[in-house]
Amino acid sequence: MKRTYLIFTLSILVLCSCLLTVGINAQNQPANLGEIHGNFQMDMQYYNPDSSIKAPVVPEKTGMNAFLNLNYTRDNFSAGMRYESYLSALQGFDPRYTGSGILYRFISYTTQKLQITVGSFYEQFGNGLILRTYEDRGLGYDNALEGIRIKFNPRKGVYLKGIYGTQRTFMTYGPGTVRGLDAEVNLNEFFSALADKRTNIILGSGFVSKYQPDAGTGTYIVPLNVGAWSERINIHRGKVNFQCEYAYKINDPSAANDFIYKPGEALFATASYSQKGLGISLSGKRIDNMDFRSDRNATINNLEINYLPCLTRQQTYSMLNFYPDATQPTGEIGYEAEVTYKIKKGTLLGGEYGTNLLVNFSTVSGLDTMQLKPAQDSSRMGYKNRSYFGFGQKYFEDFNIEIDKKFSPNFKLIAIYASQVYNKAVIQGEPGTPMIYSQIGVTDLVYKISDTLSIRFELEHLYTREDMGSWMSGLVEFTIAPKMFVAASDQWNYGNSISADRIHYYNGTLGYIWGTNRIQLSYGKQRAGIYCVGGVCRTVPASNGLTLTVISSF
Amino acid sequence: MKKFIVLSFLFLAVQAGFAQQKLQKIPAVDLKTMDGKAFNTRSIANDGKPIIISFWATWCGPCKKELNGIAENFDVWVKQTGVKLYAVSIDDTRNSGKVAPYVNGQGWDYTVLLDENSDFKRALNVNNVPHTFVLNANGEIVWQNNNYTEGSEAKLLEILKKVAKGEKIE
Incomplete structure (x- = not known):
C-alpha cells in the first residue's frame, strides 16, 4: 500500500520535471514553462519544565511541525504536493502525527x-x-x-x-x-x-x-x-x-x-x-x-x-474564546441572529467617520429526547425524540455587542461586551462539572503615531464565579511598518480560588516581515485551553518555552 | 526510495528557479458569489486595469481593519486607478451565510466571493489571512502582502498607481 503511494508521488515529480524540461529546452521562443509556486511554514517550540502551570514533561525538549506545498500549473494541467514533518508533533497535536512524508499529492486537468x-x-x-x-x-x-x-x-x-x-x-x-x-x-x-x-x-x-x-x-x-x-x-x-x-x-x-x-x-x-x-x-x-x-x-x-x-459567533479575542462552542454531532438544536448597522458619518452618534455596530445572539441546546431502556429497545435505537423542534439541556449561549469606531485618522477603537453560558460537562465531556456563566469585556485601541509607527492595546476581562474564576488580560503591540512588530502580553488568573494558581501567563513576541515571508519568535507561558476553528477544536496543554515560526510563500 | 523522492524534489525545485521568472497567473478554481451562484476564478477581470484580490474572513480582525480602511477612500482609488477589488472570504459554512449581511452592513463596494473550503486559498499558497494580491493589466500577480499594519493602505495605493501606469513593481 505504502509503496503504491510512493510510486504515485514519484510519478508526479517525474512528470512535472519532464514538462519543465520540455519547456526549458524549447529555446529561442517564449516557451511556456508552466509555473511553480508554493508555501512553507514551520513552528518549533522549546519546552521548559514548569510544574506550576501543570505543563506536561516533554522528554525530547522540542517539538516541530512543518510543511511545504508545491503547486505546478501549465495551461490546463496542474499538479501539487505537500511535504509534512512532525518531529515530534507540537504539544496538543495528536501524537499519531509522527515522522515526515508526502501524504498530499495530486494531478489535475481542467x-x-x-x-x-x-x-x-x-x-x-x-x-x-x-x-x-x-x-x-x-x-x-x-x-x-x-x-x-x-x-x-x-x-x-x-x-x-x-x-x-x-x-x-x-x-x-x-x-x-x-x-x-x-x-x-x-x-x-x-x-x-x-x-x-x-x-x-x-x-x-x-x-x-x-x-x-x-x-x-x-x-x-x-x-x-x-x-x-x-x-x-x-x-x-x-x-x-x-x-x-x-x-x-x-x-x-x-x-x-x-x-x-x-x-x-x-x-x-x-x-x-x-x-x-x-x-x-x-x-x-x-x-x-x-x-x-x-x-x-x-x-x-x-x-x-x-x-x-457551529451556529455561534466565531470570536477573535482570547477571553471571548475562553469557553468556545463545539458542535455535538450526536444531537443539538440552536439558532443564531446577527445585526450589523453602520451609523452614518456626520450624525451625532456617527461622528466624523461613522460608527459600526454589531449585535449577535446564539443559543444551542441538546435535543428533547427520552433515553430508551434496553428492555424496551430491542432494535437498539438508543433514544426517542419527545418533540422534533424541542430544546433540551442548554449547551451554549452567547450574547455580544461590538462597537467599532474611528475617532480620528490616528485613533481607532473596538469595544465588545459579551455574556456567555458554557456547558463544560457536555462540550468538554466532563460529566458533573457545573455550567459556566461568564461576562466578558474587550477593548482594542490602535493609535497611529506616524506613517510607520503604531501602537495597539488590547485589554480584556472575563468575570466568572465558576471553573477557574476571573481572568484579566492585556496586550501591547508596537508596529514599525511594514517590517517589524514587538508585542508583550499577560493573562492573569487573578480570580482563582486557590491562591497558588493565580498565575500570570506572560508572553513576548518579536516578528520580522518582508514581502510574503515572516519570522516570529515568542517566549512565555501558554495556558491550557481549547483552540478552535469553525467549531472544530483541539485541546492545548499548558506550556512554557520559546517558539519559532517561519512562514514563506513563493 | 525515500532518498530518490527527496532528490527528485530538489531537482524540481532547481528547475522551478527557471520557471519562477514568469509572473503568476490566477489558477482556475470554483467559488461562489454571495447569492450562491457558481463563480470560476477564470472570470476575474477588470478590462486591463489593476485588480486587488484580498483574502479575509469574518472572524479575522486585521482583515476587517484592512478592508474597512480601504473602503473609506475606495471611490477615490477607483477614480485614480480604475481598480477593482475582489474580497475572497475563506469563511466556511459556519459563517458564510453572515458574509453578505456583514459586507452590506459595512457598505463595501467590492466584489465579494466565497471560498468555503479554502480551495482558492490553497491554489494561491496563502498561509494566513489577511493576504492581499495586486494583479496587473495582464492578470498577473505583481505584488503581494500577507499581513496588515496600520496605515498600509498608503503603500497599496502607491502600488496601484504604478500598476495603472504600467510601471514595473520591484
Missing part, C-alpha cells in the same frame, strides 16, 4: 466543461452536512480524500461532481471507502426564460456512501455500506437570501454514537436581509445522530466524512 483530479483532494457538497474534506494545519485537521474526483458541467447552470476515495488519517489512510455524487442546478441559468427574473433559485442534491468491511468480532451486526443524502435550495431576490439544506443518513452504529441503530438527520437554514449600512441574518439548525465517519471505530476528530457547522 477544461471548460470537465475537471479530472487524481490523488488527494478536498471537496464539499452543499454546506458539508454529508461531505466535507478539508485541512486546517493549525488544528492538525486533515481528512483529505485520496482517489478520483470528476467535475462536469454538461450545460449552462448544471454542475455535477463525483468522488471516489479513501480518507486520510494522520500519516496514513483509513480502512473505509467513500463514494459520492453531487448535482447542482441554477434554474435561472438552465432555463433561458428565467434568465432575467429577479428571483434566482439554485437547487442541489447529494449522495454519499461509505463502505467498511467488518471483521465480525464486535458485539453487533453492522451495515457494511452506509448511505447519506441531502437536498438543498438557495433563493435570492434583491436584498433577501434564503438557503436551506436537509440531510439524512441510514442507521450507522459506531463508536461515536455508542453503536445505536437510529438513523441520522441534519437541518440547516439561513435567511438574510441586507442593504447598504444594514445587515440582518438569522440561522437555525437541528442535528440528530449525524456523526458520519469512514471508520466506525474512529473517535474525536478522526476520519469524519461530513461537517456540521
Whole structure:
C-alpha cells in the first residue's frame, strides 16, 4: 500500500520535471514553462519544565511541525504536493502525527466543461452536512480524500461532481471507502426564460456512501455500506437570501454514537436581509445522530466524512474564546441572529467617520429526547425524540455587542461586551462539572503615531464565579511598518480560588516581515485551553518555552 | 526510495528557479458569489486595469481593519486607478451565510466571493489571512502582502498607481 503511494508521488515529480524540461529546452521562443509556486511554514517550540502551570514533561525538549506545498500549473494541467514533518508533533497535536512524508499529492486537468483530479483532494457538497474534506494545519485537521474526483458541467447552470476515495488519517489512510455524487442546478441559468427574473433559485442534491468491511468480532451486526443524502435550495431576490439544506443518513452504529441503530438527520437554514449600512441574518439548525465517519471505530476528530457547522459567533479575542462552542454531532438544536448597522458619518452618534455596530445572539441546546431502556429497545435505537423542534439541556449561549469606531485618522477603537453560558460537562465531556456563566469585556485601541509607527492595546476581562474564576488580560503591540512588530502580553488568573494558581501567563513576541515571508519568535507561558476553528477544536496543554515560526510563500 | 523522492524534489525545485521568472497567473478554481451562484476564478477581470484580490474572513480582525480602511477612500482609488477589488472570504459554512449581511452592513463596494473550503486559498499558497494580491493589466500577480499594519493602505495605493501606469513593481 505504502509503496503504491510512493510510486504515485514519484510519478508526479517525474512528470512535472519532464514538462519543465520540455519547456526549458524549447529555446529561442517564449516557451511556456508552466509555473511553480508554493508555501512553507514551520513552528518549533522549546519546552521548559514548569510544574506550576501543570505543563506536561516533554522528554525530547522540542517539538516541530512543518510543511511545504508545491503547486505546478501549465495551461490546463496542474499538479501539487505537500511535504509534512512532525518531529515530534507540537504539544496538543495528536501524537499519531509522527515522522515526515508526502501524504498530499495530486494531478489535475481542467477544461471548460470537465475537471479530472487524481490523488488527494478536498471537496464539499452543499454546506458539508454529508461531505466535507478539508485541512486546517493549525488544528492538525486533515481528512483529505485520496482517489478520483470528476467535475462536469454538461450545460449552462448544471454542475455535477463525483468522488471516489479513501480518507486520510494522520500519516496514513483509513480502512473505509467513500463514494459520492453531487448535482447542482441554477434554474435561472438552465432555463433561458428565467434568465432575467429577479428571483434566482439554485437547487442541489447529494449522495454519499461509505463502505467498511467488518471483521465480525464486535458485539453487533453492522451495515457494511452506509448511505447519506441531502437536498438543498438557495433563493435570492434583491436584498433577501434564503438557503436551506436537509440531510439524512441510514442507521450507522459506531463508536461515536455508542453503536445505536437510529438513523441520522441534519437541518440547516439561513435567511438574510441586507442593504447598504444594514445587515440582518438569522440561522437555525437541528442535528440528530449525524456523526458520519469512514471508520466506525474512529473517535474525536478522526476520519469524519461530513461537517456540521457551529451556529455561534466565531470570536477573535482570547477571553471571548475562553469557553468556545463545539458542535455535538450526536444531537443539538440552536439558532443564531446577527445585526450589523453602520451609523452614518456626520450624525451625532456617527461622528466624523461613522460608527459600526454589531449585535449577535446564539443559543444551542441538546435535543428533547427520552433515553430508551434496553428492555424496551430491542432494535437498539438508543433514544426517542419527545418533540422534533424541542430544546433540551442548554449547551451554549452567547450574547455580544461590538462597537467599532474611528475617532480620528490616528485613533481607532473596538469595544465588545459579551455574556456567555458554557456547558463544560457536555462540550468538554466532563460529566458533573457545573455550567459556566461568564461576562466578558474587550477593548482594542490602535493609535497611529506616524506613517510607520503604531501602537495597539488590547485589554480584556472575563468575570466568572465558576471553573477557574476571573481572568484579566492585556496586550501591547508596537508596529514599525511594514517590517517589524514587538508585542508583550499577560493573562492573569487573578480570580482563582486557590491562591497558588493565580498565575500570570506572560508572553513576548518579536516578528520580522518582508514581502510574503515572516519570522516570529515568542517566549512565555501558554495556558491550557481549547483552540478552535469553525467549531472544530483541539485541546492545548499548558506550556512554557520559546517558539519559532517561519512562514514563506513563493 | 525515500532518498530518490527527496532528490527528485530538489531537482524540481532547481528547475522551478527557471520557471519562477514568469509572473503568476490566477489558477482556475470554483467559488461562489454571495447569492450562491457558481463563480470560476477564470472570470476575474477588470478590462486591463489593476485588480486587488484580498483574502479575509469574518472572524479575522486585521482583515476587517484592512478592508474597512480601504473602503473609506475606495471611490477615490477607483477614480485614480480604475481598480477593482475582489474580497475572497475563506469563511466556511459556519459563517458564510453572515458574509453578505456583514459586507452590506459595512457598505463595501467590492466584489465579494466565497471560498468555503479554502480551495482558492490553497491554489494561491496563502498561509494566513489577511493576504492581499495586486494583479496587473495582464492578470498577473505583481505584488503581494500577507499581513496588515496600520496605515498600509498608503503603500497599496502607491502600488496601484504604478500598476495603472504600467510601471514595473520591484
